[in-house]
Amino acid sequence: MLHVNENYSKIQASYLFTEIAHRVAAHQSANPDAKIIRLGIGDVTEPLCDAVVKAMHKAVDDEATRKDFHGYGPEQGYAFLREKAAKVDFQDRGIDIAADEIFVSDGAKCDCGNIQELFGNDVKIAVGDPVYPVYVDTNVMAGRTGANDGGRYSGLVYLTCDASNGFVPGPELAEGADIVYLCYPNNPTGAVATKEQLQKWVDWANANKSLILFDAAYEAFIRTPGIPHSIYECEGARSCAIEFRSYSKTAGFTGVRCGYTVVPKGLVAYAKDGSPVELRPMWTRRQTTKFNGASYITQRGAEAIYSPEGQAQTKATIDFYLENGRLMKEALSALGYDVTGGGNSPYLWVNVKGDSWEFFDKLLKKANVVTTPGAGFGRAGEGYIRISSFNSRENVLEAVERLRNVL
Secondary structure, three states, X not given: OOOOOHHHHHOOOOOHHHHHHHHHHHHHHHOOOOOOEEOOOOOOOOOOOHHHHHHHHHHHHHHOOOOOOOOOOOOOOOHHHHHHHHHHHHHHHOOOOOHHHEEEEOOHHHHHHHHHHHOOOOOOEEEEEOOOHXXXXXXXXXXXXXXXXXXXXXXXXXXXXXHHHOOOOOHHHOOOOOEEEEEOOOOOOOOOOOHHHHHHHHHHHHHHOOEEEEEOOOHHHOOOOOOOOOHHHOOXXXXXXXXXXXXXXXHOOOOOOOEEEEOOOOOEEEOOOOOEEXXXXXXXXXXXXXXXXXXXXXXXXXXXXXXXXXXXXXXXXXXXXXXXXXXXXXXXXXXXXXXXXXXXXXXXXXXXXXXXXXXXXXXXXXXXXXXEEHHHHOHHHOOEEEEEOOOOHHHHHHHHHHHHHHO
C-alpha cells in the first residue's frame, strides 16, 4: 500500500499567504472596481537595474553561439559569481569567507528549507515567534515536531520576540536547542540585532555545540553604522553558523531566482558516536545530487550586482523602498501606532492594539489596502500587522492617505 508522509497533515490547513490571497480575491470579486494596493507579501515592484539587465542580455547572446554557449554549470555556482560575492560581501568588510565556501542556489528560501536534510530527525529546533513560516513548516514536513496545538508545534523551542526584548530574543530562551534559526534584519518584525546581541548567540552555540542558521536576506537594507551585515562579523561564528544570502530583495531577483549559502570549512556537526562530521562536504554532496545549479544567464546577472554600476543602482532602489517605509512609518506613528522596523528593513511591524486578522480585514474592506496579519507568523505575532514597503511611490502615498482616512 502506498503511504503518504503524514507529517504534512500536521501543517496548519492554509499557508499564510494563500489565506490572504483568498480573502483579497473574495473582496475583489465583491468590489470589482476597487483599486487594491498590496502592501502584504514581500515581493519587489521596481525593475531590475540597468547593469543587471545588460549583463543578462549579454549572457543570452552568449547562449546563442557555439563558442560561448553554456550548458550544465557547476552545481556550487560559477567561480565568477562566487569570487565576487566572497570579495564584496565579506572580504572587503574584513570577514574571512572564501569563494569555495559559497554555494550559489535559486534562492535563500529553498536553502533555508533544504539545509535541514543534513541533520538527524532527533535534533531540537529553535525558532523565533513571530517567525518566517518556512523555518517551521519544513521541519514539520521532515517529522521533527509533534502536532500543532494553539498555533505552536510540540517539539519546537519558541523564542518569543516582543517589545520587551526589542524583538531580539537572547540565547537564554533556547535551552536544549541544537539548531536555532535567526533572521536579521528580521522578517516579519523589521528589527535589527546589534553585534553584541549576535555575539551572545555565537558564544552560546560554540559552548553548546549547537548551530546557528542565519538568514541575512535583508542585510542590504541596513543603513545604521555598526549593525552587522553578517553573522561572521562575530568572533567564532565560522565554527557554529551557516549563513543564507538572497538577491531577491537586494537586486529585485524575486522572479529571477538567485541567492547563496555560506558553509565554512571546518564547521561540524556530530555523528551518534560523538565524532565530528564536517558539514561543507555534506552540503556539497546534497547539492550535486539534487540540484543542477542556477542558470548561467541568472548568475551573470547576479555578478553584475557587484560592479560599481550595479552597486550604485541597487543601493538606489533599496533607498527608494526605505523612503516608502519612512513615509508609512511616519504616518502610522502620527496616528498613535507603535511601529518597529523601517530604516534598516523593508518591513513595518505595527501594533494594532487588537486582533490582527480583524485589522487586516478592516484595512482591506475599508481602505482597499492589503497587509499581512501578524498572527500568521506565530502566536506572538497576534496583535500586529506587517506592512511591506515594496511598491511604487504613487501607491504608497495613496495608501498613506487611505490609512489616515480609515484610522
